[in-house]
Amino acid sequence: MSKCNRHSRFPMVVTLITLIFFYAPLIIVATASFNASKYGGRWTGFSLKWYQKLFSDYSIWEALSNTLIIALIATFFSTLLGTLAALALHRSRSRFRGLYYALVYSPLVVPDILLGISLLLLFVSILSVCGAWVEQLTGIKMELGMTTIIIAHITFCMSYVTMVVLGRLQDFDSSLIEAAQDLGANSLQTFFKVTLPVISPGVIAGALFAFTLSIDDFVITFFVKGAGDTTLPIYIQSAMRRGTPAVINALSVVFLIFTFILVFISQKLLEPKK
Numbered sequence: 001m002s003k004c005n006r007h008s009r010f011p012m013v014v015t016l017i018t019l020i021f022f023y024a025p026l027i028i029v030a031t032a033s034f035n036a037s038k039y040g041g042r043w044t045g046f047s048l049k050w051y052q053k054l055f056s057d058y059s060i061w062e063a064l065s066n067t068l069i070i071a072l073i074a075t076f077f078s079t080l081l082g083t084l085a086a087l088a089l090h091r092s093r094s095r096f097r098g099l100y101y102a103l104v105y106s107p108l109v110v111p112d113i114l115l116g117i118s119l120l121l122l123f124v125s126i127l128s129v130c131g132a133w134v135e136q137l138t139g140i141k142m143e144l145g146m147t148t149i150i151i152a153h154i155t156f157c158m159s160y161v162t163m164v165v166l167g168r169l170q171d172f173d174s175s176l177i178e179a180a181q182d183l184g185a186n187s188l189q190t191f192f193k194v195t196l197p198v199i200s201p202g203v204i205a206g207a208l209f210a211f212t213l214s215i216d217d218f219v220i221t222f223f224v225k226g227a228g229d230t231t232l233p234i235y236i237q238s239a240m241r242r243g244t245p246a247v248i249n250a251l252s253v254v255f256l257i258f259t260f261i262l263v264f265i266s267q268k269l270l271e272p273k274k
Contacts, residue, residue: 026256033249050250060251063235070146070231071214074153079207081154082161083199089162090169107159116223119152120144123224145226152224153214160213161206168202208266212259 036047054060085104092100107115127142176198180190196203218233225234232251239248 029249029252030256032246033253035246038246050246054247054250054254057247059230060232060235060247063230063232066146066230067215067232070149070153071211073150074157074214075207075211077150078154078157078161078210079203082158082206082210083165083203085158085162086165086169086199087195089166090172104159104162107156108163112217112219115156116152116220119148119155119220120223123148123151143226144224145229148224148226149221149229149231152220153217156217156220157210157213160209161203164206164209165199165202168199172198204266208262212262 033050034046034048035043036045036049037043089097089100089104094100110118123144127144130142172195176194177190180194185193216233217231218237221231221234225231230238236248236251239245
């Protein structure tokens with residue numbers, strides 16, 4: 001075997017090892033979800049009872065509904081705010097532009113546990129100052145719960161959306177805007193007919209990124225959630241502590257299928273139109 005052939009095969013071998021390392025745990029989880037054994041230490045026979053228990057457990061579906069509600073609302077607002085922030089940063093010529101970038105990107109580099117504690121202290125401070133006043137005026141008791149989780153998710157998801165959309169804007173030809181304005185288009189028409197079609201793949205990718213991050217978040221949600229608010233990651237952590245991993249295996253398989261469907265849809269949306 002020549003030296004050239006050995007070198008050409010080396011990247012393929014590394015790629016294959018990486019794929020095995022990545023997909024082997026998923027295969028193990030999928031196999032364990034069909035194992036009749038509760039703990040999956042050894043194979044005791046094929047069974048669908050964990051899927052039956054999964055689909056009949058109301059607490060799981062309550063946690064899933066909470067997770068999806070939070071993710072959808074957080075994705076909408078983080079995509080809107082992140083796209084506007086990306087456009088503002090791209091067009092900014094201020095001498096403080098570097099500071100603006102640092103402020104937007106800071107949630108990306110701050111550890112989740114630090115961000116979670118900081119948001120918790122912020123929410124507690126606001127609730128202690130304004131909570132009683134709002135309750136007297138509206139009769140609504142302000143406390144940690146779904147609202148604080150959504151605000152926290154918007155905080156870190158928006159930065160990721162901004163990063164993705166800014167990456168798309170780097171290849172944007174500003175002369176297209178000038179050409180549209182020369183043809184009589186106003187600012188609103190220019191945005192919807194020129195700018196948005198160009199950056200839409202970045203906006204869609206950012207929204208999918210935000211949705212995935214929101215569904216997956218555990219650390220920040222753990223700090224800012226209320227006493228009775230359970231999301232899917234919180235439920236999974238609690239179930240593992242109670243010693244019910246078999247149901248979690250089945251839930252993981254369902255979520256894997258959902259993820260593959262989401263990836264397929266995103267590829268269809270992002271592929272260039274012929």
